[in-house]
Amino acid sequence: AQSVTQLDSHVSVSEGTPVLLRCNYSSSYSPSLFWYVQHPNKGLQLLLKYTSAATLVKGINGFEAEFKKSETSFHLTKPSAHMSDAAEYFCVVSDRTSYDKVIFGPGTSLSVIP
Amino acid sequence: GAVVSQHPSWVICKSGTSVKIECRSLDFQATTMFWYRQFPKQSLMLMATSNEGSKATYEQGVEKDKFLINHASLTLSTLTVTSAHPEDSSFYICSARQRGPSSYNEQFFGPGTRLTVL
Numbered sequence: 001a002q003s004v005t006q007l008d009s010h011v012s013v014s015e016g017t018p019v020l021l022r023c024n025y026s027s028s029y030s031p032s033l034f035w036y037v038q039h040p041n042k043g044l045q046l047l048l049k050y051t052s053a054a055t056l057v058k059g060i061n062g063f064e065a066e067f068k069k070s071e072t073s074f075h076l077t078k079p080s081a082h083m084s085d086a087a088e089y090f091c092v093v094s095d096r097t098s099y100d101k102v103i104f105g106p107g108t109s110l111s112v113i114p
Numbered sequence: 115g116a117v118v119s120q121h122p123s124w125v126i127c128k129s130g131t132s133v134k135i136e137c138r139s140l141d142f143q144a145t146t147m148f149w150y151r152q153f154p155k156q157s158l159m160l161m162a163t164s165n166e167g168s169k170a171t172y173e174q175g176v177e178k179d180k181f182l183i184n185h186a187s188l189t190l191s192t193l194t195v196t197s198a199h200p201e202d203s204s205f206y207i208c209s210a211r212q213r214g215p216s217s218y219n220e221q222f223f224g225p226g227t228r229l230t231v232l
Contacts, residue, residue: 034220043120043207043225044158051220090157100146100211102221104157 002027004093004105012111019078021108023065023091026072033074034092034102035065044090050074061085086112117141118210120224127198128232134194135227137208143188144210148221149181152205164191198231205229 048059091105164170164185209221
């Protein structure tokens with residue numbers, strides 16, 4: 001069965017400093033992995049996705065994530081946080097056993113301090 | 115491309131009434147649509163999966179007679195909350211999967227509908 005763990009429920013960084021949001025997954029088969037961002041009272045926006053191509057995935061707004069199979073991780077990073085990055089971030093996993101379903105992680109709330 | 119809309123974006127209703135929420139894929143055909151519910155400060159929880167022209171598949175613990183799902187066309191799915199109660203107040207989000215071969219099950223999400231039951 002698939003599962004997603006986001007190790008930090010809340011992360012706080014200063015503006016201009018690096019961001020690291022951690023995600024670990026469990027999947028029996030080659031997974032597809034996604035990161036979504038959700039601003040307050042808004043829908044989900046796809047930041048980036050891993051689909052068995054390059055292990056280092058670049059997304060929008062300067063975010064990137066690296067798929068590490070040996071560590072079953074897909075951590076999200078950004079070199080320099082911006083105030084507008086403050087939001088909820090969800091790591092999502094899917095594989096071919098899921099019959100179209102995706103599994104959401106519990107989310108990480110990112111705060112950016114001016 | 116791959117835009118999904120929801121209507122209404124927010125709705126307030128009285129307890130005991132029914133509310134219908136629409137989910138549309140605007141620029142693609144969606145063989146499968148999903149309905150999620152999100153309570154404050156929580157993650158998205160899948161409620162049901164609907165395939166065009168067939169009955170929806172509900173997740174464990176979701177009452178199918180209370181949350182009626184219809185997926186009558188490849189671009190429209192509706193969720194009707196029947197006899198709504200205050201505990202049904204939540205943020206409802208739909209998503210759609212594009213028709214055709216899918217190598218990675220990407221879903222495109224709507225903007226969500228905020229339901230408040232008084």
